[in-house]
Amino acid sequence: MKAETGLLRLFLVIILFFVLYAALIARLFYWQVVKGEELKKVGENQSLEILELVPKRGEVRTSDNYPLATNTITYLAYTNPKVIKDKESYALRIARILEVDFASVSAQLNKDAFWVRIASGLDYETRKEIETQKLFGLGFEEESTRFYPEASLAAHLVGFVGRDNEGNPKGYFGAEGYYDDQLKGRSGRLYAIKDSLGNPILDKARREGKIDGRTIVLTIDRTVQFIAQKRLEEGIEKYKAEGGSIVITDSKTGGILAMASEPTFSPEKYYENEEVRFVNPVVSNLYEPGSTFKVLVMAAALDSKVVKPTTKCSICGGPIQMGDYKIRTWNDKYYPNTTMTETIIRSDNTGMVFTGNRLGRDRMLSYLARFGLVESTGIDLQGEVSSSITDESLQYPIDLATASFGQGISLTPIQLVSAVNSIARDGEYFTPHVVSKIIREDGREIIIKPKKRTETVSESTAKLITSMMVRAVEEGEAQWTRIKNYKIAGKTGTAQIPVAGHYDPNQTIASFVGFFPADNPQITMLVLVNKPTTSIYGSETAAPIFFNIARDLIRYYNLRPDSLK
Amino acid sequence: MSASAKAAGETGKNMKTQILILFLMITVGTVMSVQVFLSNRNTVDSIEVAGLSERLSLIEGQNTVLEEEILKKSALTYVASRASELGFVEDREITSIYDSRQIAIRR
Numbered sequence: 001m002k003a004e005t006g007l008l009r010l011f012l013v014i015i016l017f018f019v020l021y022a023a024l025i026a027r028l029f030y031w032q033v034v035k036g037e038e039l040k041k042v043g044e045n046q047s048l049e050i051l052e053l054v055p056k057r058g059e060v061r062t063s064d065n066y067p068l069a070t071n072t073i074t075y076l077a078y079t080n081p082k083v084i085k086d087k088e089s090y091a092l093r094i095a096r097i098l099e100v101d102f103a104s105v106s107a108q109l110n111k112d113a114f115w116v117r118i119a120s121g122l123d124y125e126t127r128k129e130i131e132t133q134k135l136f137g138l139g140f141e142e143e144s145t146r147f148y149p150e151a152s153l154a155a156h157l158v159g160f161v162g163r164d165n166e167g168n169p170k171g172y173f174g175a176e177g178y179y180d181d182q183l184k185g186r187s188g189r190l191y192a193i194k195d196s197l198g199n200p201i202l203d204k205a206r207r208e209g210k211i212d213g214r215t216i217v218l219t220i221d222r223t224v225q226f227i228a229q230k231r232l233e234e235g236i237e238k239y240k241a242e243g244g245s246i247v248i249t250d251s252k253t254g255g256i257l258a259m260a261s262e263p264t265f266s267p268e269k270y271y272e273n274e275e276v277r278f279v280n281p282v283v284s285n286l287y288e289p290g291s292t293f294k295v296l297v298m299a300a301a302l303d304s305k306v307v308k309p310t311t312k313c314s315i316c317g318g319p320i321q322m323g324d325y326k327i328r329t330w331n332d333k334y335y336p337n338t339t340m341t342e343t344i345i346r347s348d349n350t351g352m353v354f355t356g357n358r359l360g361r362d363r364m365l366s367y368l369a370r371f372g373l374v375e376s377t378g379i380d381l382q383g384e385v386s387s388s389i390t391d392e393s394l395q396y397p398i399d400l401a402t403a404s405f406g407q408g409i410s411l412t413p414i415q416l417v418s419a420v421n422s423i424a425r426d427g428e429y430f431t432p433h434v435v436s437k438i439i440r441e442d443g444r445e446i447i448i449k450p451k452k453r454t455e456t457v458s459e460s461t462a463k464l465i466t467s468m469m470v471r472a473v474e475e476g477e478a479q480w481t482r483i484k485n486y487k488i489a490g491k492t493g494t495a496q497i498p499v500a501g502h503y504d505p506n507q508t509i510a511s512f513v514g515f516f517p518a519d520n521p522q523i524t525m526l527v528l529v530n531k532p533t534t535s536i537y538g539s540e541t542a543a544p545i546f547f548n549i550a551r552d553l554i555r556y557y558n559l560r561p562d563s564l565k
Numbered sequence: 566m567s568a569s570a571k572a573a574g575e576t577g578k579n580m581k582t583q584i585l586i587l588f589l590m591i592t593v594g595t596v597m598s599v600q601v602f603l604s605n606r607n608t609v610d611s612i613e614v615a616g617l618s619e620r621l622s623l624i625e626g627q628n629t630v631l632e633e634e635i636l637k638k639s640a641l642t643y644v645a646s647r648a649s650e651l652g653f654v655e656d657r658e659i660t661s662i663y664d665s666r667q668i669a670i671r672r
Contacts (some may be wrong), residue, residue, distance in 0.1 A: 066636075066639070067636065070636065072627075072629055072630075072632075072633045073625075073626050073630070123630070124626060124627070142622075142626070147633060147636075148639065149633075149637055149639075149640045150640045150642055151640070151642055153640075153641070153642060175589040222641055223641065226641040228640070230645075285569070469569045483659070494567035518583060551659060554659055555659060561659075
């Protein structure tokens with residue numbers, strides 16, 4: 001009997017333990033499996049800190065590794081209005097240091113929020129000054145801000161960094177826009193477990209995915225850029241022009257050494273300008289090239305062997321009547337039997353009409369395509385457009401005639417200078433480019449090699465047209481400003497501007513394009529002056545600017561005069 | 566087996582059990598102490614690292630400010646403006662020597 005009772009007791013105890021353990025396991029299952037994810041989130045919220053790792057944007061450097069665009073640290077000042085007792089005095093002190101409107105600071109402090117922004121973009125010195133005030137509740141956050149040490153130098157070429165629709169930094173225009181994907185990098189995350197005091201626990205931290213942006217090194221020579229910008233500003237001031245552009249390329253590679261345009265803007269304060277100011281006229285504005293275009297048409301005619309330098313023009317004795325139009329020379333002087341060389345020297349429109357007729361529409365269009373004038377050059381800058389020339393162009397004889405001397409067709413400055421550079425390169429067309437290498441986040445370099453695109457004319461044709469251009473400089477209307485002892489190949493241009501269906505004779509785009517030294521070109525340059533008012537002619541405005549810069553570059557590159565060769 | 570032998574056997578077993586329990590207690594105690602020590606050191610190191618991170622951030626900030634100053638002062642636009650303030654003028658002449666010239670002559 002006693003034994004049976006003992007067994008029963010044992011059995012009941014075992015059942016009890018079993019039930020208790022089952023309940024425990026069920027409860028554990030509930031908290032760890034059913035509620036597991038929820039509790040994990042609660043735990044992470046308490047102790048896990050997820051920080052976004054903002055990548056450092058890559059720099060834009062000149063060929064001497066000086067950064068035209070880099071990053072600096074600025075500070076955002078914030079505060080908690082709920083902990084401030086005397087808001088008025090607080091706002092007054094901050095407004096005085098920051099030199100901002102008291103009302104705007106006061107409005108921020110009176111918001112019903114735990115965090116308000118007081119000011120951003122503060123430099124280190126301003127931060128230190130504010131900190132000396134020991135204002136309760138005021139804190140600072142670091143921000144990375146784009147910084148342009150050379151201010152507006154090469155602004156159109158560099159572009160600027162603004163914000164996209166989501167408030168993230170984004171490059172616009174120029175190299176900042178074109179290479180935005182390379183420059184911006186990729187943000188990452190830092191997962192850090194904190195202890196109860198908020199300190200990170202070392203071995204629990206985990207980084208994920210941050211890649212800093214790549215740095216791009218331009219072909220731009222900072223000194224050449226400075227010279228171009230300075231001479232352009234001086235020229236616009238002197239000739240009372242609306243603006244202008246200069247492009248300087250390395251004749252051998254097509255690399256852009258300088259690209260300047262006025263009016264310009266400050267990339268750091270881009271928001272103070274209208275959007276039209278950001279457009280780079282060198283790649284985005286079409287213009288009628290005028291007489292500078294003659295060298296290309298003449299080169300095409302020589303290469304096609306429809307004319308020779310000594311071919312005489314049979315229609316140059318006076319103005320040429322074409323239907324309702326009369327084609328005149330720029331100075332209304334006419335030279336019967338003028339040769340092709342003299343046509344270039346005198347910039348004779350009637351001689352060019354003769355040449356264009358000999359060339360014919362089909363050959364003209366074919367050569368314009370070879371000179372890269374019917375499509376974009378492919379330069380690595382945002383915003384490039386192409387010319388208005390297509391297979392359907394030049395349908396009428398008058399179109400062919402006017403195109404022969406560079407009116408009635410439009411192209412961009414970069415298209416013209418690249419085409420002329422092919423003459424300097426003995427007929428080889430190199431794609432213009434502004435970036436020479438990209439430096440990866442791991443330090444390795446990606447070299448961008450010069451790209452030869454096509455042959456435009458033969459080497460012998462290139463030499464012929466070069467000699468014509470040299471004579472144009474030495475004997476033409478710009479000879480007064482040339483540089484003695486240096487052979488420079490060049491051509492002036494004075495293009496009337498089309499206004500409401502007709503040409504305004506008082507408004508021109510004055511230009512000069514050329515390369516030097518003529519025997520072994522190092523530099524190809526185009527100068528454009530937009531609506532000069534002291535004189536409308538390229539020989540009196542753009543040409544002097546060209547030769548001023550040429551003098552500077554001869555000294556800078558230590559180019560030998562011709563008599564020493 | 567006699568009762569005394571049995572009792573002696575049981576005492577021996579008890580001794581072994583006690584020694585085993587004592588050994589396990591010492592082991593557990595040692596392991597727990599080491600864990601507490603290492604966790605504490607980890608936390609202390611983390612506090613130090615947090616402090617160092619803050620200091621590093623401050624120095625990086627100062628470094629960036631100095632870099633900015635250097636870049637501004639070496640900008641061509643700044644150098645050119647200072648040069649004209651200091652009295653430097655542009656020299657537009659190109660000087661070329663066409664013939665050989667004796668630069669140093671022994672007399």
